[in-house]
Amino acid sequence: MSYLYAAYIATWVIHIAYLGYLVRGYTRVRDDIEEMNRKRRD
Amino acid sequence: MKRAFPILAILTALLLSYGLYGALIVAPTERTMGEVQRIFYYHVPSAWTAFTLFFLNLAASVVYLIRRNPRADAIAFAAAEVGVVFCTVVLVTGPIWARPVWGIWWTWDLRLTLTLVLWLIYVSYLVLRRFSSSGQTPVMAAVLAVFGALDVPLVYFSIWFFRTQHPQPVVGGGGSIDPRMLHVLLINWAAFSCFAALVCWSRYRLEVLRREVEETQALESLLEAGNQR
Numbered sequence: 001m002s003y004l005y006a007a008y009i010a011t012w013v014i015h016i017a018y019l020g021y022l023v024r025g026y027t028r029v030r031d032d033i034e035e036m037n038r039k040r041r042d
Numbered sequence: 043m044k045r046a047f048p049i050l051a052i053l054t055a056l057l058l059s060y061g062l063y064g065a066l067i068v069a070p071t072e073r074t075m076g077e078v079q080r081i082f083y084y085h086v087p088s089a090w091t092a093f094t095l096f097f098l099n100l101a102a103s104v105v106y107l108i109r110r111n112p113r114a115d116a117i118a119f120a121a122a123e124v125g126v127v128f129c130t131v132v133l134v135t136g137p138i139w140a141r142p143v144w145g146i147w148w149t150w151d152l153r154l155t156l157t158l159v160l161w162l163i164y165v166s167y168l169v170l171r172r173f174s175s176s177g178q179t180p181v182m183a184a185v186l187a188v189f190g191a192l193d194v195p196l197v198y199f200s201i202w203f204f205r206t207q208h209p210q211p212v213v214g215g216g217g218s219i220d221p222r223m224l225h226v227l228l229i230n231w232a233a234f235s236c237f238a239a240l241v242c243w244s245r246y247r248l249e250v251l252r253r254e255v256e257e258t259q260a261l262e263s264l265l266e267a268g269n270q271r
Contacts, residue, residue, distance in 0.1 A: 007081040007138040008062075011088070011131050018127045018241070025248050032255045036262070 057233035064226035065221055072223075081139040082223075087231035088131040089157075091238045095125030096164065096194050099243075103187035106180060115180045116253070118187060119171060120245035122164050124238055129161045144207065153208035156197045163190040 057134035102118035105111060136154065137147040148154065162240035167186050171179060201208050219227070 001077050003078050003138050003142045004080050007135040008084060010138065010254045011084050014127060014131050014134065016243075018124075021243070022244055022248060025252070027118075029251050029255055030246065032259070036255070036258060039262070 043263055044154035047240070047243065050236060054236040054240055055232065056234055057229060061226070061230040061233040069223050069226040072222055075143055078142050079133055083230045085132060085139060085243065086227060087234045088135065089229055091234045092125050092128035092132060093194050094197065094235065095121045095128060095238060095242065096160070096191055097186050099125060100166075103184035106184045107188075112253070114250070115184070116246055116249040118184065118240050119204075119249055122167050122187065123240045123245055126161065126164045127241075129164065130154060130156070132157060149182055150186060151195065151204045151207040151209050153200045153202050153206050156193060156200055158195045158196040160190075160197055163193060222240070255263055 061083070065080050069080065069083065071259060099118045099121040102114045105114040105119060110124060132204060136157075140149075141147050163186075167183055170186065171183050174182070175180070200206060201210055
């Protein structure tokens with residue numbers, strides 16, 4: 001039974017880690033856009 | 043797509059919840075392997091989803107090679123990255139299933155080895171895209187994708203034509219499966235396919251945005267340099 005739970009948990013750990021990577025990517029792009037807008041205003 | 047995204051997200055959440063319930067509660071316990079066989083409901087749909095994503099990568103790469111459309115290139119990139127995630131799930135859940143059933147974590151069996159090779163091909167595709175600064179990177183990546191996709195049918199059909207440690211196919215290929223098990227398997231496949239579509243779309247949008255930002259930054263740097271002269 002522990003192998004079953006280990007497999008299901010591992011699956012979701014991998015997917016959630018990748019979703020975290022995507023969120024970090026969006027945050028970086030948003031920061032870059034804000035930086036560009038700030039430069040334009042200055 | 044803006045309207046379809048939340049609808050697909052809700053559908054995915056429902057399918058994943060129902061799929062998990064089906065896998066743990068509804069599906070009957072397999073006679074020889076017992077409870078651990080329920081890994082099947084995550085392992086097999088993840089493999090099918092990875093194959094689908096690698097074929098999407100192939101199709102988008104071919105379109106890119108013919109038309110040089112940057113959006114096709116972004117789709118190919120997103121599909122390969124999400125495909126690698128699903129292939130990683132297959133390579134992690136497989137050994138966790140193999141240990142209690144075969145008594146070993148890994149064996150250099152044809153199906154397992156070809157799956158590992160498939161994963162390595164697409165990881166090298168992503169490494170190429172990440173670290174090559176050449177203007178020809180999308181073309182090289184597309185060519186690699188065309189050759190890499192040749193491994194997908196080899197992985198899929200390896201258990202049809204060769205005697206391997208890996209179980210024979212239970213869907214198609216003359217195998218048989220309890221209808222309740224098949225129902226849960228298909229629900230989980232639908233759930234993971236919807237999830238993959240959502241993630242792939244998000245990754246595609248991120249890639250398009252990132253390229254637009256980079257192009258704008260490069261253009262502004264050029265203009266700045268021009269103004270300073």
